[in-house]
Amino acid sequence: MDSGRLFCDSSCHGNMFFIGTGDSVFRGPRSVVNMEETFKRRSFFSLADELFDDDQQLPEKKRRLTPEQLLVLEKSFEGENKLEPERKTQLAKKLGMQPRQVAVWFQNRRARWKTKQLERDYGHLQSSYKSLLSKYDSIRKDNDKLKAEVVSLTEKLKAKEVAGAPKSDPFLEDVAHAKMEDRLSSGSAVVDSSDSYFPNGDYVGLLDVVQSEVEDGSDDGRSYFSDVFAAAEGQNHQEGEQLGLWVWP
DNA sequence: TTGTGTTTTATTGCCTCC
DNA sequence: GGAGGCAATAAAACACAA
Numbered sequence: 654m655d656s657g658r659l660f661c662d663s664s665c666h667g668n669m670f671f672i673g674t675g676d677s678v679f680r681g682p683r684s685v686v687n688m689e690e691t692f693k694r695r696s697f698f699s700l701a702d703e704l705f706d707d708d709q710q711l712p713e714k715k716r717r718l719t720p721e722q723l724l725v726l727e728k729s730f731e732g733e734n735k736l737e738p739e740r741k742t743q744l745a746k747k748l749g750m751q752p753r754q755v756a757v758w759f760q761n762r763r764a765r766w767k768t769k770q771l772e773r774d775y776g777h778l779q780s781s782y783k784s785l786l787s788k789y790d791s792i793r794k795d796n797d798k799l800k801a802e803v804v805s806l807t808e809k810l811k812a813k814e815v816a817g818a819p820k821s822d823p824f825l826e827d828v829a830h831a832k833m834e835d836r837l838s839s840g841s842a843v844v845d846s847s848d849s850y851f852p853n854g855d856y857v858g859l860l861d862v863v864q865s866e867v868e869d870g871s872d873d874g875r876s877y878f879s880d881v882f883a884a885a886e887g888q889n890h891q892e893g894e895q896l897g898l899w900v901w902p
Numbered sequence: 903t904t905g906t907g908t909t910t911t912a913t914t915g916c917c918t919c920c
Numbered sequence: 921g922g923a924g925g926c927a928a929t930a931a932a933a934c935a936c937a938a
Binding site for chain 1: 923924925926927931932933934
């Protein structure tokens with residue numbers, strides 16, 4: 654058996670060298686300059702003479718931490734996920750570990766926590782997006798419905814004009830115009846022949862403008878329902894903050 | 903038993919902060 | 921410039937299906 658022999662053959666990986674054979678190998682940096690430093694930094698085999706016992710057996714394999722050690726480390730991590738030097742030393746002493754080992758455990762634990770957190774954040778964002786999308790679809794449908802009503806009423810007004818309806822009072826036209834704008838901007842304009850603000854008025858121009866804006870895409874629908882989107886975004890903002898997520902400003 | 907995928911422990915190199 | 925953090929990665933340990 655060639656235990657303890659330093660070699661670097663085809664089994665070398667990257668910048669590593671191996672001591673020992675088969676399953677029991679000790680890996681360290683290939684660089685000779687760094688060897689001594691690396692031996693000092695080793696956690697399980699922190700010094701070269703720790704590698705082998707008196708019987709010249711193979712070095713101890715990398716071992717997992719005991720459940721007791723993990724429990725204490727987890728509790729400590731729960732309290733504070735950053736490790737100040739004093740706490741590191743205390744934990745190492747208490748658990749019979751190298752301080753470096755404790756530091757590495759915290760580092761890896763932070764990495765695991767970050768991964769889980771990203772997964773959670775992704776899930777929350779996905780559900781927020783779905784909820785917003787469904788609200789948007791519903792608003793879009795309402796908008797389509799209103800557009801259809803506008804078209805229908807426009808046609809009725811045109812027909813009435815052709816039939817020779819008398820011109821209305823210019824003052825009443827102004828009032829009706831203002832009311833129409835108000836109802837359109839609030840998104841609540843439901844107009845039918847029995848409840849019309851414009852018994853004799855000519856609002857084809859106004860209606861054409863509204864209709865063309867919607868059709869040519871110069872308005873994405875949000876300007877008509879800005880309050881709804883603001884509410885949805887506000888809700889999302891609140892939810893995001895509650896969940897500790899990044900939220901748009 | 904063995905092959906394969908996942909988790910855990912550890913190293914390296916780079917970056918930032920004091 | 922040294923200490924400490926993080927991302928990327930290696931490899932042992934472990935889990936599990938075939």
